[in-house]
Amino acid sequence: MQNSEAIALSAALLAVAGELTQRIHDGVVARGFEGVRPAHGFAFARLAPGGATVTDLAVHLGVTKQAASQLVDEIVRKGYAERRPHPDDARARLVVLTELGWACTRAAEEAAADAVRAWSDVLGEGEVRALYGQLVRIAPYRPIKPAW
Amino acid sequence: MQNSEAIALSAALLAVAGELTQRIHDGVVARGFEGVRPAHGFAFARLAPGGATVTDLAVHLGVTKQAASQLVDEIVRKGYAERRPHPDDARARLVVLTELGWACTRAAEEAAADAVRAWSDVLGEGEVRALYGQLVRIAPYRPIKPAW
DNA sequence: CGAATTGGTCAAGCAGCTTGACCATAGGTC
DNA sequence: GACCTATGGTCAAGCTGCTTGACCAATTCG
Numbered sequence A, B: 001m002q003n004s005e006a007i008a009l010s011a012a013l014l015a016v017a018g019e020l021t022q023r024i025h026d027g028v029v030a031r032g033f034e035g036v037r038p039a040h041g042f043a044f045a046r047l048a049p050g051g052a053t054v055t056d057l058a059v060h061l062g063v064t065k066q067a068a069s070q071l072v073d074e075i076v077r078k079g080y081a082e083r084r085p086h087p088d089d090a091r092a093r094l095v096v097l098t099e100l101g102w103a104c105t106r107a108a109e110e111a112a113a114d115a116v117r118a119w120s121d122v123l124g125e126g127e128v129r130a131l132y133g134q135l136v137r138i139a140p141y142r143p144i145k146p147a148w
Numbered sequence C: 001c002g003a004a005t006t007g008g009t010c011a012a013g014c015a016g017c018t019t020g021a022c023c024a025t026a027g028g029t030c
Numbered sequence D: 001g002a003c004c005t006a007t008g009g010t011c012a013a014g015c016t017g018c019t020t021g022a023c024c025a026a027t028t029c030g
Helices: A003-030 A038-047 A054-061 A065-077 A099-123 A125-138 B003-030 B038-047 B054-061 B065-077 B099-123 B125-138
Strands: A081-085 A093-097 B081-085 B093-097
Touching: A003 A038, A003 A099, A003 B003, A003 B038, A003 B099, A003 B125, A038 A054, A038 A065, A038 A093, A038 A099, A038 B003, A054 A065, A054 A093, A065 A081, A093 A099, A099 A125, A099 B003, A099 B125, A125 B003, A125 B099, A125 B125, B003 B038, B003 B099, B038 B054, B038 B065, B038 B093, B038 B099, B054 B065, B054 B093, B065 B081, B093 B099, B099 B125
Parallel strands: none
Antiparallel strands: A081 A093, B081 B093
16 A cells, blocks of 8 residues: 555544544534533543543543543533542542533434434445444554544 | 444544554654644645645634644744745745655655554455545545544 | 725734642552 | 552643734735
8 A cells, every 4th residue: 555545544534533523522512511522522431431530531531630630620610520539549539420421421422323324324334334343453542632 | 323332433433543643643753853743744735735825724724824824834944844925826825845844744654654554464455445445435525623 | 996805924812731749548568 | 557659639830732803915806
């Protein structure tokens, strides 16, 4: 594969990623959730199972723990999450989603499903599944960070 | 396709996009180009054919023209591009790549090819081409923006 | 010609991140 | 138990890349 093709592939991937992020964000806003940024969504994804610590979040998002702490401040202030004492470690605090946070997470899932559905209209569901399969095989075990 | 699958697909896509950007950037730096950010690469891509105006760049990158102008300041200062009078419009200025800018662009292409080659090792070249085909069919005519 | 549009820059402000310093609790070693 | 280091978290200050707002020069169109 030539270098120029690799760049074209990269550009297409980045364009799709940017578009997808935008669509999910727009969909979440359209469902009535104000003041959320795309980064919050990825934080919610990490919090969803059973909460997480600030340090966990920092690693997951690929930022410093100070930045993660500020992000938690913000989503707490907006009512999407709350800080609780950690059951096993008195230093730590467990950040958990509130009901509003769960609702927002569901809205993001719906918006993502809408966006993916648009792909199915073009590619067909089989190819979208194939796409998923390819991506998970090359997806790294890495923090999800902004594309640039 | 369920909502949760759509989120998983989205997360995989974003993870791959972030990883790719990081790898290309690292590869460019490893080839000796300092002080460049990923956004510069996408600017270079737009400048490469025959130069572009600041306003063109702004649209392509999805930012204000002031931001694009600042970015041009930066790559001019670092020697990757230069501003020339526009041949047809005395208001406008044509931003063109210098030889250093071209060299950096080639480095980015090589780095992208390296990254894509790693995918071929996992998926095989045929599936990578299939991936490319799928992406270009769903890739929007949109500015290439950071994933978030 | 005159008015509105377009290309570009200057200036100030802001959002989100970083680095650096610090405190409280945990966990290991003796 | 006493100590020392590592870990979780926050406060504070600073920086970078973007935005909005104001403005000038050249173009285009009525």
